[in-house]
Amino acid sequence: MSDTTVELRGDERPDRRILLHSNEHSNRYDITSLKGKGGAGRVWIARDLRLNRDVALKELISSQPDSAQARFLREARITSQLEHPSIVPVYELDLHQDDGTPYYTMRLINGDTLREVISRHHSEPINEVSLARLVQHFIDVCHAIAYAHSRNIIHRDLKPSNVVVGEFGETVVLDWGLAKDLGEAQDEEDVSDELFANELTEVAGRTSAQTVVGNSIGTPAFMSPEQARGDLDKIDQRSDVYGLGGILYELLTNEPPFQGDKASTVIDQVIQGKLRDPLVVNPHASERLAAICMKCMQKTPADRYASVDQIITDLHCYLADEPVSVYRDKWHERTSRWVRRRKVSTAVVIVTLLTSIIGLSISNIIISGEQQLTEQARDRADTAAETADYERRSALTQYRHAHAAVAQYLTEVRELQIMKDPNQRALQEKLLNSALQYYETFLSQETNSTVIMAQLADASIEVGNVNLTLGRLEQAETILIRGRALFRSLVARDPGNVDYRIGLATISLQRGFVEARSGNHRGAIWYYSQAIEIVEETTKRHLDSVANQVLLVTLLNERAMRKFDRAEREPAIRDLDQAFAVVQKLPKAHPQQEDVMVAAAI
Known part of the structure; x- marks a missing residue:
């Protein structure tokens, strides 16, 4: 549910201490405000008077059918079994005194949904630090799901809106209402799957980003093909791998993997595997992250990552600038990585080559920038706003590449052994001066761009x-x-x-x-x-x-x-x-x- 807090209206302010709890707990919680509301339940912010702390209190709306109550109790029971920093802990399960409908209390998480964090990231100029933070949040989600899988529990409704990023950087996976315990006895498992299957015919008319109210089947835009087909016996950990790929897809593109006016339309796209390449939706996305995403979202479960741990390994390799298992680096990427690992043995060659190559690269970038300006002037009358935005992003990317090349040169120079030799002062000054003149070229610019100002x-x-x-x-x-x-x-x-x-x-x-x-x-x-x-x-x-x-x-x-x-x-x-x-x-x-x-x- 959203982090938006709604103040209680006059007709929503009965004595909640009495109505919410059985006799022995009637004075423990004091409701303060409504945090969020869905089709089958709502979450309140409450004060635990016994422990003097704020908690979240989730209750089932009393008018819901028995199947909704069964799923609500399953969510509370399964969530309470998962003790992980990125899974919200359940404190207490109880019944309303007046009508017997269930509720449970849990840790109160203040923050934004991952969807909101992703949207903010894409509304700002290209920022590698912001992207790295997003990837780390996604790794935290993967760790939570890997832990659940180790307990034979699958989530079955993974999406950015079911993840909250806290005020202090914590990442929490919410809404385990569709979770399934693969280790349950057969009769309990049949009840879970029956609730899951009976609703497939009720999907038409729902939006693609909505979990179906009541006996939910998941969110069409993020569900796996086997889940969309209703192949319940084929839904396992790899179905969650697909859902994680859907979250990564939105992280890269700011769009859900599948879109349509009706959920039934989206489900047809999911079943047929009509997934747009994230690099087509966002050409500026990381190719390595896009490859990880596409591996997760393969139509056939056997073609996906075999476990969430494999995803985590590739994501750590990405953050460490190491090769990932599902993407073959281009020659210049491999060359750059090779040079960084062999700094001492190639130092002299690097200095000679970089001095020449950087000068040529900057000249080419300047010439290319002037050519782009000329082409933009010639085509401005026919160029749409989307093209203008693309050119602006390309220019910023070229500028950053030039700055990165100079920074790399200076780093390589500083690490040469001759820079530590007091008898090589003249050569040291020559090498530093060659880097200095490039930096002074950058510093001569005047700009109002936050990105360039930071550079x-x-x-x-x-x-x-x-x-x-x-x-x-x-x-x-x-x-x-x-x-x-x-x-x-x-x-x-x-x-x-x-x-x-x-x-x-x-x-x-x-x-x-x-x-x-x-x-x-x-x-x-x-x-x-x-x-x-x-x-x-x-x-x-x-x-x-x-x-x-x-x-x-x-x-x-x-x-x-x-x-x-x-x-x-x-x-x-x-x-x-x-x-x-x-x-x-x-x-x-x-x-x-x-x-x-x-x-x-x-």
């Missing part, structure tokens, strides 16, 4: 680092001033974006380096303090981020050293103590732990 802000950090490495303090300060302005603008546009806030803190750290090297220890402390305030506020909400904790330790160490320089011994020791406390949260043997020990010794 420019990140570039200012890299240029600041290069100038600091080369000892060019004035140039570093000039670039960092502009970078700080860019990050402040980005934070103003999206105050909740963690990456923008951490970027602003990183810029302040670099400004502190400039001040410290100039001998202005007081100015350095001021910038470090600004950065620490930002990072501490951010880590309150993102305690699991090792990178943020490492940044906080670095800032505390630097501020402590500058305070020692100013003979402010007690404040410096307090900074080191705080750094020690943060280090305890880092993984064992993390390099930052040694840094803190050295700082303390000094």
